[in-house]
Amino acid sequence: xxxxTLLRALARQxxxxxxxxxxxxxxxxxxxYNATRARAGSFLRLAKTPALATEVTLQPLERFPLDAAIxxxxxxxxxxxxxxxxxxxxxxxxxxxxxxxxxRQIAALAAPDPxxxxxxVLDAVRQIRxxxxxxxxxxxxxxxxxxxxxxxIEGSGSDDWRSVKTMRHSRPDLLQRILEVNARAVxxxxxxxVEAGIQVAMIFDTWGGILAxxxxxxxxxxxxxxxxxxxxxxxxxxxxxxxxxxREMMASGATAIGLDWSTDARYARKLAAGRVALQGxxxxxxxxxxxxxxxxxxxxxxxxxxxxxxxxxxxxxGIAQNTPVETVAALVDEVRAYSxxxxxxxxxx
Amino acid sequence: xxxxTLLRALARQxxxxxxxxxxxxxxxxxxxYNATRARAGSFLRLAKTPALATEVTLQPLERFPLDAAIxxxxxxxxxxxxxxxxxxxxxxxxxxxxxxxxxRQIAALAAPDPxxxxxxVLDAVRQIRxxxxxxxxxxxxxxxxxxxxxxxIEGSGSDDWRSVKTMRHSRPDLLQRILEVNARAVxxxxxxxVEAGIQVAMIFDTWGGILAxxxxxxxxxxxxxxxxxxxxxxxxxxxxxxxxxxREMMASGATAIGLDWSTDARYARKLAAGRVALQGxxxxxxxxxxxxxxxxxxxxxxxxxxxxxxxxxxxxxGIAQNTPVETVAALVDEVRAYSxxxxxxxxxx
Numbered sequence: 202x203x204x205x206t207l208l209r210a211l212a213r214q215x216x217x218x219x220x221x222x223x224x225x226x227x228x229x230x231x232x233x234y235n236a237t238r239a240r241a242g243s244f245l246r247l248a249k250t251p252a253l254a255t256e257v258t259l260q261p262l263e264r265f266p267l268d269a270a271i272x273x274x275x276x277x278x279x280x281x282x283x284x285x286x287x288x289x290x291x292x293x294x295x296x297x298x299x300x301x302x303x304x305r306q307i308a309a310l311a312a313p314d315p316x317x318x319x320x321x322v323l324d325a326v327r328q329i330r331x332x333x334x335x336x337x338x339x340x341x342x343x344x345x346x347x348x349x350x351x352x353x354i355e356g357s358g359s360d361d362w363r364s365v366k367t368m369r370h371s372r373p374d375l376l377q378r379i380l381e382v383n384a385r386a387v388x389x390x391x392x393x394x395v396e397a398g399i400q401v402a403m404i405f406d407t408w409g410g411i412l413a414x415x416x417x418x419x420x421x422x423x424x425x426x427x428x429x430x431x432x433x434x435x436x437x438x439x440x441x442x443x444x445x446x447x448r449e450m451m452a453s454g455a456t457a458i459g460l461d462w463s464t465d466a467r468y469a470r471k472l473a474a475g476r477v478a479l480q481g482x483x484x485x486x487x488x489x490x491x492x493x494x495x496x497x498x499x500x501x502x503x504x505x506x507x508x509x510x511x512x513x514x515x516x517x518x519g520i521a522q523n524t525p526v527e528t529v530a531a532l533v534d535e536v537r538a539y540s541x542x543x544x545x546x547x548x549x550x
Numbered sequence: 551x552x553x554x555t556l557l558r559a560l561a562r563q564x565x566x567x568x569x570x571x572x573x574x575x576x577x578x579x580x581x582x583y584n585a586t587r588a589r590a591g592s593f594l595r596l597a598k599t600p601a602l603a604t605e606v607t608l609q610p611l612e613r614f615p616l617d618a619a620i621x622x623x624x625x626x627x628x629x630x631x632x633x634x635x636x637x638x639x640x641x642x643x644x645x646x647x648x649x650x651x652x653x654r655q656i657a658a659l660a661a662p663d664p665x666x667x668x669x670x671v672l673d674a675v676r677q678i679r680x681x682x683x684x685x686x687x688x689x690x691x692x693x694x695x696x697x698x699x700x701x702x703i704e705g706s707g708s709d710d711w712r713s714v715k716t717m718r719h720s721r722p723d724l725l726q727r728i729l730e731v732n733a734r735a736v737x738x739x740x741x742x743x744v745e746a747g748i749q750v751a752m753i754f755d756t757w758g759g760i761l762a763x764x765x766x767x768x769x770x771x772x773x774x775x776x777x778x779x780x781x782x783x784x785x786x787x788x789x790x791x792x793x794x795x796x797r798e799m800m801a802s803g804a805t806a807i808g809l810d811w812s813t814d815a816r817y818a819r820k821l822a823a824g825r826v827a828l829q830g831x832x833x834x835x836x837x838x839x840x841x842x843x844x845x846x847x848x849x850x851x852x853x854x855x856x857x858x859x860x861x862x863x864x865x866x867x868g869i870a871q872n873t874p875v876e877t878v879a880a881l882v883d884e885v886r887a888y889s890x891x892x893x894x895x896x897x898x899x
Binding site: 361362363366367369370371410411412413414415416417442444445462463464465466468482483484486487489490491494498501505517521523 | 710711712715716718719720759760761762763764765766791793794811812813814815817831832833835836838839840843847850854866870872
C-alpha cells in the first residue's frame with residue numbers, strides 16, 4: 202500500500218506524520234458530492250448504487266491528502282435489510298415505515314444475509330478497493346447494536362429516545378432480543394465487508410451516550426465486544442458522549458477508541474497507556490473559523506494527544522454540512538505539516 | 551425549619567433520610583400544574599404572575615413528601631429582561647425575537663437591575679417563602695452565563711449551536727463580552743433572590759457539555775466561579791454532559807455538583823472525597839417503568855452514592871412531561887424508606 206500510515210497508527214507503530222481522515226468526509230460540504238447526489242436523485246439511491254457510492258467515497262481523496270477512505274453508506278442499511286422500510290424525507294433525518302412496536306415483530310426479527318440483502322454495499326466495497334489502487338486503506342463501518350435499536354424502536358431520530366428507554370425499563374427482555382439480533386447482524390455484515398475488502402472496521406455507537414451509567418455496559422458495550430472479537434481487521438469504536446465509559450471502551454478489545462470533542466484527550470491518553478490507539482477529537486465547529494484559528498486548533502489537538510504513536514486525527518463528530526472546503530484543506534495541511542515536523546524532530550509528546 | 555434535610559445534606563452532615571427533590575418537579579406531568587397553566591393562558595404569563603408561580607411551586611409538595619421546593623421560573627428571564635424578547639410558541643421551545651447577531655447589539659448589552667426588571671421573580675420568591683411556612687427550604691436558580699449565551703446568540707434551542715460555536719471560533723472576544731455581562735447579571739439576580747428569601751441557589755449549565763474539552767473551563771466554568779463565590783447560600787452546579795469536567799466542577803467552589811444520568815456516581819463520589827456534596831442522578835426515563843422497577847432503580851442510585859452524608863437524590867435531568875404521577879409517588883416513597891432504614895441501621899455505604 203502506498204500510504205499505510207493509518208494502519209501503522211492503529212498498530213501504535215511510529216509514523217512519518219499523524220494520519221488524518223474525517224468522519225463523514227464524503228458529504229454535503231463538498232460541491233462534487235452534492236452534484237453526484239443530485240444525479241442519483243436521493244440519498245438512498247446514492248447509497249444503494251455501487252458506482253455512485255464509489256464515486257463519492259473517492260471524492261474527498263481527490264481534494265485533500267487524507268490517509269484513509271471510508272465507505273460511503275449509512276448505518277441504517279441493516280434495519281432496512283431487515284424489512285423496516287428505511288426512508289429519508291427531503292431535508293429531514295431517516296425514518297422507518299415499520300418501527301418495532303410489538304412483541305410479535307420483535308420475535309420475528311432476524312439478521313439479514315449480507316451477501317444477499319446487502320450485496321450493494323459489498324459491491325461498493327469491491328469497486329472502491331479496485332478504484333483506490335492501494336493509495337490508502339478503506340474503512341468500512343456499521344452502527345452499534347444499541348444505536349441501531351434506537352432507530353428501529355423509535356422509528357426516527359429523537360431528543361429523548363422515549364420509546365427505547367421505556368422499553369429498556371418496562372420490557373428489557375424485548376430490548377435484549379433486538380440487541381442480540383443486531384449483534385449477529387452487525388457481525389455478519391462487517392465480516393462480509395472484510396471479505397469484500399475493507400481494511401479497518403469502525404463501529405458507530407452514536408447513541409450509547411444516552412444510556413444511564415450502569416446501562417452502557419449491559420445494553421451497548423456487551424453487544425459490541427463479540428463483534429470486535431469476530432473481526433480479522435483493526436477496529437475503531439466510537440461512542441458519542443462516551444467520556445464516562447472510556448476505561449470500559451478501552452478494555453472492549455477494539456484496536457482504537459474514537460473520542461468526541463468533549464473528551465479530555467490528555468486523560469484518555471493516560472488511560473490508554475499505549476494499550477489502545479486513539480482517534481479524534483477536534484470540535485467540528487472549529488472549522489467555522491478563520492484559517493489561522495483552524496490551524497491553531499489542529500495543533501492544540503496534536504499537542505493534547507502527544508507525539509507517541511497511536512493517534513489518528515479526526516473530528517469529534519461528523520463534519521458539518523456547511524463547513525467551508527478551504528478550511529478543511531487548511532486543517533489537513535496543518536495536521537500533516539505539524540505532525541511531520543514533530544516526528545522528524547522527535548519531540549516527545 | 552421543619553425539614554432541613556436538604557440543607558444538612560448540602561453541608562455533608564448526617565440526615566435521617568436522603569433528601570429528594572426533582573428537577574422540574576412543578577411541571578407538566580402534574581394535572582394541577584396544567585390546570586393552573588391553562589388559567590394563566592401561557593407559560594410566560596404563569597412565570598410572570600407571582601401568585602400563580604407560587605401556586606405551581608407548592609403543588610408537588612402537596613402530593614409528595616419532597617425535601618425542597620424549587621422556584622417556578624425559567625432560566626431565560628434574564629435575557630428577556632435584557633430586552634431580547636422572549637417568546638414561547640405553543641408546543642415549541644423558547645425563542646428570542648432579537649437574538650444577538652451584531653457587534654453593536656453585543657456592545658450595548660447590559661445586566662438588568664433585578665429589583666426592577668425581574669421584580670416579578672423576587673415577588674414570587676417572597677410569596678413562596680411565606681406560603682411554605684418553613685416546611686422545606688426554597689431553591690432559587692439561574693442559567694449559567696454560557697447556557698444563557700447559547701440561547702441569546704442562537705435565538706432558540708439547537709442541535710449543534712452553530713451560531714454560538716461559530717462566534718466562539720471566529721470572534722471569541724464577542725462571546726467573552728456576552729459572558730461577562732451574563733456573569734454580572736446572574737450574580738445580581740441570584741443575590742436578589744437570596745435577599746428575597748431563597749435558601750439554596752442552583753446554576754443550570756444545561757449546555758456547557760457541548761463545549762470542546764478545553765473550552766469548558768474558559769467559556770463556562772470561569773464565569774460560574776465568581777457567581778458561586780458571591781452568594782451567601784449553598785450552591786448547586788449542574789452541567790448536562792458534565793462527566794469530562796467533574797474534577798474541575800468540584801473545585802469551582804459550588805457546595806454541590808449535580809450529576810446527569812450518564813455520570814458514574816461511584817467515581818464522582820470518589821473524586822468528591824467528602825469535600826463537596828453530590829446531587830442526582832436517576833435517568834428520568836426510569837420513571838416509565840412498572841413500580842417495582844422504579845423502586846429497584848431508586849435503590850441502585852442510593853447504593854451507588856453510598857450511605858455517607860452529602861447525597862441529595864434527584865433525577866439526572868428534568869422530569870419528563872408524560873411521567874406517570876403514581877411512579878413519582880413510588881420513587882419518593884422508596885428513596886425515603888430505603889435511605890431511612892439504611893441511616894437507622896447505620897450501614898456504611
